[in-house]
Amino acid sequence: MFDIKWIRANAEAFDAAISRRKGVSVRSSDLLAIDDRRREIIASLNEAQEKRNALSKQIGQAKAQKDEAKAAELMAGVAALKEAIPQGEADERAVELELRNALSVLPNLAFEDVPDGVDEADNVEYFGPNGSPATAAKARAPKPSFSFAPKEHYEVGVAANGDMDFELAAKLSGSRFVVLKGQVARLERALGQFMLDLHTTEHGYTEVQPPLLVKDDALFGTNQLPKFEEDLFATSRDNASTNAVMQLTQREYGLQLVEQQIAKLADHSGRNAIAIARLNRQAANERMAIAILKTEIDSHQIFEGFQSSKLYLIPTAEVPLTNLVRESIVSEEALPMRLTALTPCFRSEAGSAGRDTRGMLRQHQFNKVEMVSITTPETSVDEHERMLTCAEAVLQKLGLHYRVMTLCTGDLGFGAKKTYDLEVWLPGQDTYREISSVSVCGDFQARRMDARYRPAGEKQAPRFVHTLNGSGTAVGRCLIAVLENYQQEDGSVLVPEVLRPYMGGLTSIGGR
RNA sequence: GGAGAGAUGGCAGAGUGGUUGAAUGCACCGCACUCGAAAUGCGGCAUGGGGGCAACUCCAUCGGGGGUUCGAAUCCCUCUCUCUCCGCCA
Numbered sequence: 001m002f003d004i005k006w007i008r009a010n011a012e013a014f015d016a017a018i019s020r021r022k023g024v025s026v027r028s029s030d031l032l033a034i035d036d037r038r039r040e041i042i043a044s045l046n047e048a049q050e051k052r053n054a055l056s057k058q059i060g061q062a063k064a065q066k067d068e069a070k071a072a073e074l075m076a077g078v079a080a081l082k083e084a085i086p087q088g089e090a091d092e093r094a095v096e097l098e099l100r101n102a103l104s105v106l107p108n109l110a111f112e113d114v115p116d117g118v119d120e121a122d123n124v125e126y127f128g129p130n131g132s133p134a135t136a137a138k139a140r141a142p143k144p145s146f147s148f149a150p151k152e153h154y155e156v157g158v159a160a161n162g163d164m165d166f167e168l169a170a171k172l173s174g175s176r177f178v179v180l181k182g183q184v185a186r187l188e189r190a191l192g193q194f195m196l197d198l199h200t201t202e203h204g205y206t207e208v209q210p211p212l213l214v215k216d217d218a219l220f221g222t223n224q225l226p227k228f229e230e231d232l233f234a235t236s237r238d239n240a241s242t243n244a245v246m247q248l249t250q251r252e253y254g255l256q257l258v259e260q261q262i263a264k265l266a267d268h269s270g271r272n273a274i275a276i277a278r279l280n281r282q283a284a285n286e287r288m289a290i291a292i293l294k295t296e297i298d299s300h301q302i303f304e305g306f307q308s309s310k311l312y313l314i315p316t317a318e319v320p321l322t323n324l325v326r327e328s329i330v331s332e333e334a335l336p337m338r339l340t341a342l343t344p345c346f347r348s349e350a351g352s353a354g355r356d357t358r359g360m361l362r363q364h365q366f367n368k369v370e371m372v373s374i375t376t377p378e379t380s381v382d383e384h385e386r387m388l389t390c391a392e393a394v395l396q397k398l399g400l401h402y403r404v405m406t407l408c409t410g411d412l413g414f415g416a417k418k419t420y421d422l423e424v425w426l427p428g429q430d431t432y433r434e435i436s437s438v439s440v441c442g443d444f445q446a447r448r449m450d451a452r453y454r455p456a457g458e459k460q461a462p463r464f465v466h467t468l469n470g471s472g473t474a475v476g477r478c479l480i481a482v483l484e485n486y487q488q489e490d491g492s493v494l495v496p497e498v499l500r501p502y503m504g505g506l507t508s509i510g511g512r
Numbered sequence: 513g514g515a516g517a518g519a520u521g522g523c524a525g526a527g528u529g530g531u532u533g534a535a536u537g538c539a540c541c542g543c544a545c546u547c548g549a550a551a552u553g554c555g556g557c558a559u560g561g562g563g564g565c566a567a568c569u570c571c572a573u574c575g576g577g578g579g580u581u582c583g584a585a586u587c588c589c590u591c592u593c594u595c596u597c598c599g600c601c602a
Contacts, residue, residue: 042562046571053531053571056583060530075582082582329522329559454522462559 001447002103004035017109020116020409024107031102038095045088052081104220105227107414108444114418117408126406126420129385139392141399143425148489152428153480154359157491158510159184164360175357176349176364183509187482187495188367190502192342192475195369195394199472203390205340205371210320212343213311218323221449223415224315230350233313233364255286313346317370318469325374325465326449332456335465336383337374340472342367359480361433366476373468376453377443380466384440388420391436391472397498400481401425403432415441422473428484435477438470 007014011028018024055078062071115124127136154164163184169177180188199205213235219225224232262279314320321339330337345368356362371390375383388404395402407419416439423432443464446452452462486494492511495503503509 039562042571046562049571052582057531059582063530071582078582331522 021107022410034099041091048084110409111418115408118410120411122408123405126404141401143401150427153483156483156487158493178360188479190499191478193502196342199340205338208339208341221323222319233346258283315347316345317341317343321372325451329452329462339372342369368474369472371470371472375466387470388438394473398496415444417442424481426484436471436473441467
């Protein structure tokens, strides 16, 4: 979310930067026109309020002096404002909402060093601030070589034997779910525990167990709302409210059926008179019930209650972790605040029908270890590099080959100023696939959440914090990577060294 | 689920219709005293927004929203959250 004052002061820079973002046609002049109207409305409202306050004060003084005549005269004088002020307040609310709506759908501005481009094909490989292909190759595991044709993860013996069961999951939940069992389930758990332990003990992150269901406000803070609601799973906790809305649709459908029945019987009227009378009574009852429900809903309370009781399943722990500082002012000493969590993530994957349908690459539910940093504006860029190395450490310790890409402007996420993707090598697919994404958002989310910090030392006004988030890493996809990279010809899978303590010392799973 | 109590500045805590943006204490910052510190004294100390080059000034905000009133922290309605008791429960 942008600061309209900043846009006003930097209109040209804003236009130049926002035009780099894909599919955005808004320019500063559109927004400043709304803001001009807003300021006019505020100015005239303030004037009216000032007048009212002054007169009210005089009324108070007159009453104190028992001068009722003068008080009555003054009260008549203020009567004219009785309409202007509520109207002005309503206008102010409306125009402020208009401005907020216009601003809230604008994506963040990319840093200047983010490459221009239209899609992922224009992403640029990155080797660290002072890195090169040579230094990267030294730190990372090489691409593994196989004496046989490596299989995709779901074909590897240990998974194909039923311990990774998509058909079973489909019975319970439909497509894009999986049931893991036995040693595959344990390996997935081991990966999550390993990552969490690594970040908490070596990287200075604080472990958090956040709520998995969150309100719309939280999702607005981290940019999922209002633009990306179709990617989320939603639920509701308030039966009284949802019932009214759901009952209404049910009863309307019921009424429709009854009316169809009546129409049908009416064709051969005569002998159906009794049945029709009965159906008419039924229809009348339905209409009555519908009218009552509509009154309840129209009274607004129910519908608003329905809205506010709606809870969303988190698509990533970024949402609850980042929102931990929402609507608060933290002291500078508390920064950088580094938070991590291992949570399930839920994504509806709307619009990705047909993509990655085989295997567990793209699921409605998966586990992920997330890292979030809350920093000062001065340190967020360095923190971004640091967070990248924390994510890389996971893959390095697991001995997985990967590359790092700087996302181009066309591939950059809504709230990010710059993003690095970690792409792990999948020999079964013979390609690199995203396993982590590390983004710096500047104060974009902080404005949406109203999250600030108080600078240390001299008394200064609070400033917005900067936020960063990154996966460290997606556990489900990491499981895929381990299965594909450590597979053996006999269908067993070697357990990477660092996971063995979490696997009861096992060096291999799925062997005979 | 039932009954009751409550929500005020960084914290504690006054304040039931009139110059209260809000007493007092603590914390914090500046100055004085001191070799330094403590103690003490004096002063300062909310957030957002409008106007102004600036000094400054105006408006809004006492959990959120709505209402009564010339005027609301204070009265009414409503929502949310917290606490106490009862019931149910992993």
